[in-house]
Amino acid sequence: MDESRYNPNAIEKKWQAKWDADKLYRSVIDESRPKHYALTMLPYPSGDLHIGHWYAMTPSDARARWMRMRGYNVLFPMGFDAFGLPAENAAIKDGVHPMKRTYANIERMRLQLRSMGAMFDWEREMVSCDPEYYRWTQWFFIQLYKSGLAYRKMSAVDWCPNCNTTLAREQVWGDDRHCERCGTSVIKKDLDQWFFKATKYADELLRFDEIDWPQTVKTLQTKWINRSEGAEVQFPIELESVNWEFGKWETNPMSKSTNPQVTVFTTRPDTLWGATFMVFSPEHPLVDKITTPEQKAAVDEYKAQAARQSDIEREATDKEKTGVFSGAYAINPVNGERIPIWIADYVLMSYGTGAIMAVPAHDERDFAFARKYGLKIIPVIQPEGAPLRLPPNSPNLGGEKDGGYMTEAYVGAGVMVNSAQFNGTKVNTEKGRKNPGIGAVIDWLEQKGIGKESVNYRYRDWLISRQRYWGAPIPMVHCDKHGWNPVPDDQLPVELPEDVEWKPTGESPLKLHPTWKNATCPVCGEPATRETDTMDTFMCSSWYHLRYLSPKYDKGPFDDKEYNYWMPVDTYTGGIEHATMHLLYTRFFHKALRDAGVTEGNEPMMQLRNQGMVLGEDNEKMSKSRGNVVAPDVLVKQYGADTVRAYLMFFARWDMGAPWDSQGIEGSARWIRRTWTLFTDGEKRPLGSSETLKVLRRKVHQTLRRVTTDFENFQFNTIVSSLMELMNEMYKAREAGAVGSTEWAEAQEIYLKMMAPVAPHIAEELWSRIGKPYSIHTQTWPAVDESAAKEDSIEIPVQVNGKVRDRVIVAAEASDEEVKSAALASEHVQKFLEGKEPRKVIVVKGKLVSVVV
RNA sequence: GGGGCGAUGGCGGAAUCGGCAUACGCGGCGGUCUUAAAAACCGCUGGUCUAACGACCAUGUGGGUUCAAGUCCCACUCGCCUCACCA
Known part of the structure; x- marks a missing residue:
């Protein structure tokens, strides 16, 4: 073989084997060095590594390598999120056991991952479907159960009819409420399921003060949890309204002397005096009890229609509001007004209490509803200036013109009116007690015993039961006498049976x-009887970062020694699509286990960075059906891993992503080849001037400064472009006779060290070819020589009235006065001054001169 | 409909604190080498006008602040992401 030609496949194979044999990337505890736990999200073993995996992992690897060169003891592990539906669905089709398929896929993907040349410590690999892994997933379930955070509940849950399983709220996406995995619209089913009490941590999950995470992720999580402050208020229902034969009131068993109460949640207790009707969700358990005989037919029909409607139709925001009168009345507790109770599907059983007080004057939905059905509107917040005017014939509003009158609910600030002793109280747009009107009313409600301050969240408890085979079995046993009990620790893991039949019945083979x-x-x-449901795979990925610490440890999920040294994760990288799923689950999990005494600290991952997405060349999301998928294996074969790595770091801003460009990779290939030529072409020229060498050295240290801060800030694209610039400069210097000088030797050394994290194989090869000791990857990151990086003379643009008219060259150290006179001495500048005296001359040190006439 | 992010040459992008807009690369054009092609190498490459020097215009649109705006402020347009009757 021709040794002088760049042959990526040969050198990459050679160095990967050597690094492996030398355990170059083995990470072990070393108290003498600061640690750095760099983590990138683990893949699902689908069978082939996607270019998206390379895009996510390569820069993360480069940065981990850079941290290592800076003296950190770096842990950068890799594993497989191996449970999940695709393998089981495939088994139903072709009968291949998910275990067999999954391990075959893992085998294949390991090879593909190795071809990347990343610094993964393979001795720390974890595979979540391995019984030695899910033994601890089950153990964690039991810890949560013992902490009172796991409970079983019958409720209406989201069910994917295609995947034949329930889903957590987070796994139902979009306005058509489809399954996150397969896209099928979900339906509701009443099922007995296991939940984790994630809502207990809602307030803590809203705090991000200890972590450096992207604002978008923090915002998404905050919105997802959606804390809203307000009050719960009890509304008595009129005695005549209750159909006693329908059953008991839980709080007032058959007592006809006390009014039954219904509780509502409101964020606007300050508008209580404007509550002119109530609305119950069609699924509200009291609907049948309060409906009068005259209204029964209409209500039953409405309920049936609401049940028939899909969630899509029901949740469409712009849909016209519909509803039906129940015939019953409640009493507004603050003013004794008799108010009708309506049934409408814009009130959801799944939020708050499933019943609301309606304040049409100050809530858009209630306003629309009141207008449609001719219900009373009473303004109780009056804005500054022009008072709110009711339509003249309210409450009977049909067909009237609205000129000059309220045409929508007023939701702004103002002063309370029509509100008894609270008249005159100021109301702003703040939520909760920050709003003086709300605070005053809450105090009064609590004192009167008809309501209390309350906080509601949209965030739901985490539903973790899945009616599928390929997951970790929930380690619970049910006995007729003793109910549910956890499987004792010494019987873990509860292993999946292998001898199962794959039938498309929609029932789990476990059952x-x-x-x-x-x-x-x-x-x-x-x-x-054993629980036959398995756990959501997000349970497996909520703690995988802990298993990397000691993947073979059998006395616990992890070895404390390793935990104390490596945790928490310092830098976590991955896609933003997990903002309200994995990234929220794993935070909850860590906090829950902290309280159970298993983990320490409040957060598992201190710094998070998200990469963007590589799109197909057609600017669309890559998919097999579109035929725009880029296969990394093919590229590695054609160009070598170093070129693929370099291109993925270079071609777009990492946090944004961009469409793939199959021409563009030629540029990175050229860079790598030209680097090869620069280092291997031994052609000598007569030694050049000292100025040449000085310029070269300056460029080297300027580049080093830039590359260092770019690594710090995850700006990988400019790392590569800076190295390209330096290479171009080195070619010029070589032409000018720099080869053989100490400056040239230094340039070579620093260039390769900067290149090493990006293109580890060629850097190692060239490092050995210039006679340096193995390995470049254990070298120390060079320090910037600021005096060498400094320019001696600089070109300063001179502006006249804001336009650049000339450039003057001055010494870098020149005083403002010197720069000013040099600027004014310019003929070209004088021409534009047209003989006038400058009104003002602004000198910005090292930047420019601005002359104003 | 609410919220967030973004818009810079033909394309991906660069531009630290408000201070030379278009770095680096792709593509394109011209050239060297070659029988030829590929590769490699060299030069040009935002637009308009100009023989040239150079001038004017240009960072989605319209305003504003400033000696100076891609960068700050206001309004709008388009795109992407996200939530979606949350009481």
Whole structure:
């Protein structure tokens, strides 16, 4: 083979084997060095590494390598998120066991990952479907159960009819409420399921003060949790309104002497006096009890229609509001007014209490509803200036013109009116007690015992039951006498049976298995039944970063020694699509386990950075059906891993992503080849001038300064372009006779060190070819020589009235006066002054001169 | 509909604190080498006008602040992301 030609496949294979044999990337505890835990999101073993994986992992690897060169003891592990639906769905089709398929895929992807030349420590690999891994996933479930954070509840949950399983709220996407995995619209089912009490941590999850995460992720999580402050208020229902035969009131069993109460949540207790009707969700359990015989037919029909409607239709925001009168009345507790109770589907059973007080004057939805059905509107907040005017014939509003009158709800600031002793109280647009009107009313409600301050969240508890086979079995056993109990630790893991049948019945093979579910009760030892549901795979990925610490440890999920040294994760990188899923689950998980005494600290990952997405050449999302998928294996074969790495770092801003350009990679390939030529072409020229060498050295140190800050800031594209510039400069210097000088030797050394994190193989090869000791990857990152980086003379643009008219060259150290006179001495500048005296001359040191006439 | 992010040559992008707009690369054009092509190398490459020196215009649109705006402020247009009757 021709040794002088750049042959990426040969040198990459050679160095990967050597690094492997030398355990160059093995990370072990070393108290003498500061640690750095760099983590990139682990892949699902789909069978092929995608260019998107390369895009996410390569810059993360480069930065981890850079941290290592800066003296940190770096942990950069890799593993597989191996449970999940695709493997099981494929099994139903072709009968290949998910275990077999998954491990075959992992085998293949390991090779592909190795071809990247990343510094993964493979001895720390974890695979979430390995029983030695999910043993601890189950153990964590039991810890949460023992902490009172896991509970079982019957409720209406989201069910994907295609995946045949329930989903967590986070896994239902879009306005058509489709399944995150397969895109099918979900339906509601009443099921008994396991939940984690994530809402207990809602307030803590809203605090981001300890972590350096992108604002967008913090905003998404904040919006997702959606804390709203307000009050709960009890509304008595008129005695005549209650259909007693329908059953008991839980709080007032068959007592006809006390009014039954219904609780509503409101963020606007200051508008209570304007509550002119109530609205119940069609699913509200009291609907049947309060509906009068005359209204029964209409209400039943409305309920049936609401149940028939899909969530899509029901949740369309711009849909006209519909509803039906129940015939019943409630009493507004603040003023004793008798107000009608309506049934409408714009009130959701899943938020608040499923019933609202309607204040049409100050709520848009209630206003629209009141106008449609001719209900009373009473303004209770009056803005400054022109008072709100009701339509003249309110409450009967049909067909009237609205000129000069209220045409929409007033939601701004103002003064309370029509509100008894609160008249005159100022109201602003703040939420909760920050609003003086709300604060005053809450105090009064609490004192009167008809309401209390309350906080509501949109955030739901985490539904983790999945009616599927390919997941970690929920380690619970049910006994007729003793109910649900966790499987004792010494019986973990509860392993998945291998001898199962794949039938497209929609039932989990675990449920259909003849014997697997037979167990004994941990309390009495009598026959009992295993839970046949498995856990959401997000449970597996909520703690994988902990398993990397000690993947073979069998006395616990991790070895404390490793935990104490490496945790928390210092830098976490991955896609933003997990903002309200994995990234929220893992924070909850860490906090819950902190309180159970398992983990330490408040947050698992201190710094988070998100990469963008590589689109297809057609500017569309890559997909097999579009035929625009870029295969990294092909590119590696054609160009070598170093070129692919360099191009992925160069071609777009990492946090933004961009469409793929198959021509563009030629530029990176050229850079790598030209670097090769620069270092291997031994052609000598007569030694050049000292100025040449000085200019070269200056460029080297300027580049080093830039590359260092760019690594710090995840600006990978400009790292590569700076190196390209330096290379061009080195070619010029070589032409001018720099080869053989100490400056040239230094340039070569620093250039390769800067290149090493980006293109580790060629950097190692050239490093050894210039006679340096193995390995470049254990070298120290060079320090910038600021005096060398400094320019001696600089070109200063001179502006006249804001336009650049000339450039003058001055010494870098020149005083403002010197620069000013040099600028004014310019003929060209004088021409534009047209003989006039400058009114003002602004000198910005080292930047420019601005002359104003 | 609410919220967030963004818009710079033919394309991806660069521009630290408000201080030379278009770095670096792709593509294009011209050239060297070659029988030829590829590769490699050299030069040009935002627009308009000009023989040239050079002038004028240009960072989605319209205003504003400033000696100076891609960068700050206001309004709008388009695109992407996100939530979506949340009481």
